[in-house]
Amino acid sequence: MKIAIDAMGGDHGLSPIVEGSMQALKELDAELILVGQEDPIRAELDRLKWTDSRLTIQHASQTVEMHESPAQVARKKRDSSIWVATKMVKDGAADGVVSAGNTGATMVSAFFQLGMIKGVERPAICAMLPTLQGTAVMLDVGATVDCTARQLYQFGIMGHEYGKHLLGKANPRVGLLSIGEEDTKGNDMTKEAFRLLRESPLNFIGNLEGREVYSGNADVIVCDGFLGNVSLKISEGLADAMKKMLMREVMASRLGRLSFLFITGPLMRLRRRTDYAEFGGAPLLGVNGISMICHGRSSAKAIKNAILRAEALAKGRLIDLIQRDIAESLMTPTDPQMA
Amino acid sequence: MKIAIDAMGGDHGLSPIVEGSMQALKELDAELILVGQEDPIRAELDRLKWTDSRLTIQHASQTVEMHESPAQVARKKRDSSIWVATKMVKDGAADGVVSAGNTGATMVSAFFQLGMIKGVERPAICAMLPTLQGTAVMLDVGATVDCTARQLYQFGIMGHEYGKHLLGKANPRVGLLSIGEEDTKGNDMTKEAFRLLRESPLNFIGNLEGREVYSGNADVIVCDGFLGNVSLKISEGLADAMKKMLMREVMASRLGRLSFLFITGPLMRLRRRTDYAEFGGAPLLGVNGISMICHGRSSAKAIKNAILRAEALAKGRLIDLIQRDIAESLMTPTDPQMA
Numbered sequence: 254m255k256i257a258i259d260a261m262g263g264d265h266g267l268s269p270i271v272e273g274s275m276q277a278l279k280e281l282d283a284e285l286i287l288v289g290q291e292d293p294i295r296a297e298l299d300r301l302k303w304t305d306s307r308l309t310i311q312h313a314s315q316t317v318e319m320h321e322s323p324a325q326v327a328r329k330k331r332d333s334s335i336w337v338a339t340k341m342v343k344d345g346a347a348d349g350v351v352s353a354g355n356t357g358a359t360m361v362s363a364f365f366q367l368g369m370i371k372g373v374e375r376p377a378i379c380a381m382l383p384t385l386q387g388t389a390v391m392l393d394v395g396a397t398v399d400c401t402a403r404q405l406y407q408f409g410i411m412g413h414e415y416g417k418h419l420l421g422k423a424n425p426r427v428g429l430l431s432i433g434e435e436d437t438k439g440n441d442m443t444k445e446a447f448r449l450l451r452e453s454p455l456n457f458i459g460n461l462e463g464r465e466v467y468s469g470n471a472d473v474i475v476c477d478g479f480l481g482n483v484s485l486k487i488s489e490g491l492a493d494a495m496k497k498m499l500m501r502e503v504m505a506s507r508l509g510r511l512s513f514l515f516i517t518g519p520l521m522r523l524r525r526r527t528d529y530a531e532f533g534g535a536p537l538l539g540v541n542g543i544s545m546i547c548h549g550r551s552s553a554k555a556i557k558n559a560i561l562r563a564e565a566l567a568k569g570r571l572i573d574l575i576q577r578d579i580a581e582s583l584m585t586p587t588d589p590q591m592a
Numbered sequence: 593m594k595i596a597i598d599a600m601g602g603d604h605g606l607s608p609i610v611e612g613s614m615q616a617l618k619e620l621d622a623e624l625i626l627v628g629q630e631d632p633i634r635a636e637l638d639r640l641k642w643t644d645s646r647l648t649i650q651h652a653s654q655t656v657e658m659h660e661s662p663a664q665v666a667r668k669k670r671d672s673s674i675w676v677a678t679k680m681v682k683d684g685a686a687d688g689v690v691s692a693g694n695t696g697a698t699m700v701s702a703f704f705q706l707g708m709i710k711g712v713e714r715p716a717i718c719a720m721l722p723t724l725q726g727t728a729v730m731l732d733v734g735a736t737v738d739c740t741a742r743q744l745y746q747f748g749i750m751g752h753e754y755g756k757h758l759l760g761k762a763n764p765r766v767g768l769l770s771i772g773e774e775d776t777k778g779n780d781m782t783k784e785a786f787r788l789l790r791e792s793p794l795n796f797i798g799n800l801e802g803r804e805v806y807s808g809n810a811d812v813i814v815c816d817g818f819l820g821n822v823s824l825k826i827s828e829g830l831a832d833a834m835k836k837m838l839m840r841e842v843m844a845s846r847l848g849r850l851s852f853l854f855i856t857g858p859l860m861r862l863r864r865r866t867d868y869a870e871f872g873g874a875p876l877l878g879v880n881g882i883s884m885i886c887h888g889r890s891s892a893k894a895i896k897n898a899i900l901r902a903e904a905l906a907k908g909r910l911i912d913l914i915q916r917d918i919a920e921s922l923m924t925p926t927d928p929q930m931a
Contacts, residue, residue, distance in 0.1 A: 385833050395771060398779045432737060432821040440737045440818045463825025467833035479779045480819060482771040484826050486802025491827050494724050494806035495834055 254282075254564050257347035258556075260289035261316040261334040262354020264549040270353065271297045273556025278307055280557075283564050286311050286347060288338040313337040319549060323357030327365050336362050342542040343367055349543030349563035351534060353551040359544065360396055360537060367542040370572060372579040375400070376539035377408045377478065378546060379415050380485055381532040386469025388532075390416050391430075393478035394485050396537060400477035402445035405429070409450050409457070410582055411538040412473035414574045418566065420472055428461030428471030430480060436460065442477070450475070453582065533558025536566060538575065543567050593621075593903050596686035597895075599628035600655040600673040601693020603888040609692065610636045612895025617646055619896075622903050625650050625686060627677040652676035658888060662696030666704050675701050681881040682706055688882030688902035690873060692890040698883065699735055699876060706881040709911060711918040714739070715878035716747045716817065717885060718754050719824055720871040725808025727871075729755050730769075732817035733824050735876060739816035741784035744768070748789050748796070749921055750877040751812035753913045757905065759811055767800030767810030769819060775799065781816070789814070792921065872897025875905060877914065882906050 260270050271294065274285050284307045287294050291312040298308070315333035317326055330336055335354050339362035341347040352359045356378075364376065377393030392412045397404060409427050416425035429447055431439040436447050438460060450457040461471050466484070476484065504510055533555055534545035545563045547555055599609050610633065613624050623646050626633050630651040637647070654672035656665055669675055674693050678701035680686040691698045695717075703715065716732035731751050736743060748766050755764035768786055770778040775786050777799060789796040800810050805823070815823065843849055872894055873884035884902045886894055 383837075385836060398771060430822060432734060432818055432825075440816075443818075463822040463827075464829035464832075466826050467829045477779075479771055479782075480822060483769060483802040483819060484822065486771075487805050487823050487826060488802075488830050490803035490806045491830055492834065493803075495831060497724060498722075 254349075254567055255284045255286060255341075255347045256560055256563050256567075257286045257288050257311070257338040257341040257350045258560065259335045259338045259350065259352035259354050259359075260287040260294050261313075262352045262359075262549075263547070263551055263556075264319070264353075265551075267293060267297045269551060269553040270556050271301065271303075272553035273551070274308060274560065275301065275303055275305075276553060276557040277560035278305060281561060281564055283307070284309070285560065286338075286341065288313050288341070289316070289334040290314065311337060311341065317355045317358040319355050321355060321358065323355060323361045326355075326358045326361050330358075333358070335359055336366075339363055339366050339542075339544065342544070348567035349545065351545045351547065351556070351559045351563050353534075353547035353549055353556065353559075356395070356546055356549075359546050363537055363540040363542065363544040367540045367544070369539055370541050370576050370579060372583050373407055373411070373539040373575070375404045375407075376537050377411060378481075378535050379412060379538050380481070380535045381419070382466065382474075382485075382488075384467050384469030388420060389466070389469060389472055389474055390419060391466070391474040391476065391481055391485070392538065393476065394481035394535065395478045396539075397477065398479040398482075400442065402442050402449060405442065405446035405475055405477065406449040406453065407539070407579065407582070409453070409455055409473065409475045410578045411575050412475060413455050414571060414578060415536065415538060416473040418569050418571060422472060424456045425472035426458045426470070427455045427473040427475060428458050428465070430463070430466070430474055430476035430484070431460040432462065434460050434462060446475070533560075533562050536562075536571075541572060543572070593688075593906055594623045594625060594686045595899055595902050595906075596625045596627050596650070596677040596680040596689045597899065598674045598677045598689065598691035598693050598698070599626040599633050600652075601691045601698075601888075602886070602890055602895075603658070603692075604890075606632060606636045608890060608892040609895050610640065610642075611892035612890070613647060613899065614640065614642055614644075615892060615896040616899035617644055620900060620903055622646070623648070624899065625677075625680065627652050627680070628655070628673040629653065650676060650680065656694045656697040658694050660694060660697065662694060662700045665694075665697045665700050669697075672697070674698055675705075678702055678705050678881075678883065681883070687906035688884065690884045690886065690895070690898045690902050692873075692886035692888055692895065692898075695734070695885055698885050702876055702879040702881065702883040706879045706883070708878055709880050709915050709918060711922050712746055712750070712878040712914070714743045714746075715876050716750060717820075717874050718751060718877050719820070719874045720758070721805065721813075721824075721827075723806050723808030727759060728805070728808060728811055728813055729758060730805070730813040730815065730820055730824070731877065732815065733820035733874065734817045735878075736816065737818040737821070739781065741781050741788060744781065744785035744814055744816065745788040745792065746878070746918065746921070748785075748792070748794055748812065748814045749917045750914050751814060752794050753910060753917060754875065754877060755812040757908050757910060761811060763795045764811035765797045765809070766794045766812040766814060767797050767804070769802070769805070769813055769815035769823070770799040771801065773799050773801065785814070872899075872901050875901075875910075880911060882911070
């Protein structure tokens, strides 16, 4: 297995990406290709005294900044690290790509170069969430903001395969994020998606209210990219706000300040449980190749985990499994349009 | 001022509603009418040894259960407590109605009997959220699940007036819940709503990412009823899950268990800061009368606060202010359709 890594992406420069790659190689029998400007990458490898020949460099002269318009990448940045790294997957020179850079640019690179899996209409970013019962996946969290019911249904299929792979469950419970449990609840789009999912062979458990996202009642949570993205970011913001409010309360009284000594341990462990770095990147599902999107703020550990996951997804032939399921769904006349 | 109270609504029976009404009268120069089955209400008042003549009973023979279809209310439950209480507002016998019963039934009662404020297309439930800087309002959180851009714009106008009233700010900051700060980010509906809001006289601060909801960067957060409802319930679920995860961590070690003694105070104060009961109900804005929707689990304190707020909204002539702003917006040619 070979994984291409966008070395120029991420908010913290080269170091966490190079270090994460080195850490991954300690756990992995694979080749990693750092894609980006050769001189600074080589300098970083020298600094870290790295000699393992399984880590190579593929030069790419351009970079894509975080604020740049993704649309520009396909036209003006064809020698950028993310474009070149994705091209290696297209050309068969790599089995997957990992990037902590501009998310839009990563999506555009994958969409234009890898294309879609046959039959899949739109891509979906599949994030992981900690729940009271373990881990769940949610898709889409930002790739496709305007969805149709049929696309939501396809997200369910892709989430099913990814959930199976990730959670090790034979038949993951798929829920549709909505505003009430009854099938009559929802907006026009989710009501139609409910019908398609119910008639599918998926283990569909029905509508899922917002309250149930973190309870762990579902393994796979289906929603459009607009709702998913807002949901994820509200969760991040609320978790931060709650920690700050709790700390304010703790610090506001002498007894509270005393508790600080004791609560630091539990708070740190909670932080670890809800830390995205523990999870590593989120795959862009639906494109015809493995593309892992990492948080811009990714640590070396997050990069390492994303590389391990990309390798596992490639080895597990996730793309083939999704392609098979989608082909079957297109043969099943659950929807007159889909027959 | 006279406020009609749906005495038969809520998950905890009559007691919190009657007690909340009694508490409200201690702080309020107003008349309250408990609407519902006379015998049990009178028995409850006797039990609590209440004699103040400002609290009266209006008999209504029917009740609406929490699980009942709201659509039935208008047809088969015209002598239900919520229908009769809302009718009192319509007939001028009360200045506002408060209910902790079936939310859908409360909306249907208001929609059919009070009608809409002239020019307002759809109603919005306006919830309050605690933020790091104080309080914000969010609308819609569940009345209108399929929205147009123009309806979102009208929610901005209604939120502006309610935010002014509630937060005491001359010109509340209005933000549009979306997936990025730039005006090019969002789905088709929010991009069009962005344009309408930017060209309006509102203090529009642009798109608001999910992360910013609890930071307090905006006073009024505009979204459709589907997104708002999911957002609110995800927040409730995550707050619960975080408390549970923290408690598990605290209880998992001896040092942690020791901290329990010290952290109880701060946790209780945090709970109070984020407790919906402190806020009292959420108004159904857009209908032509004051209608306050309370959580089914409302405590006496939550009911009291909702009554105080209903009285304040009626006194502040919120309906007239919204009507004036909407009329002005219809005269301003920000949108060819609206000219």
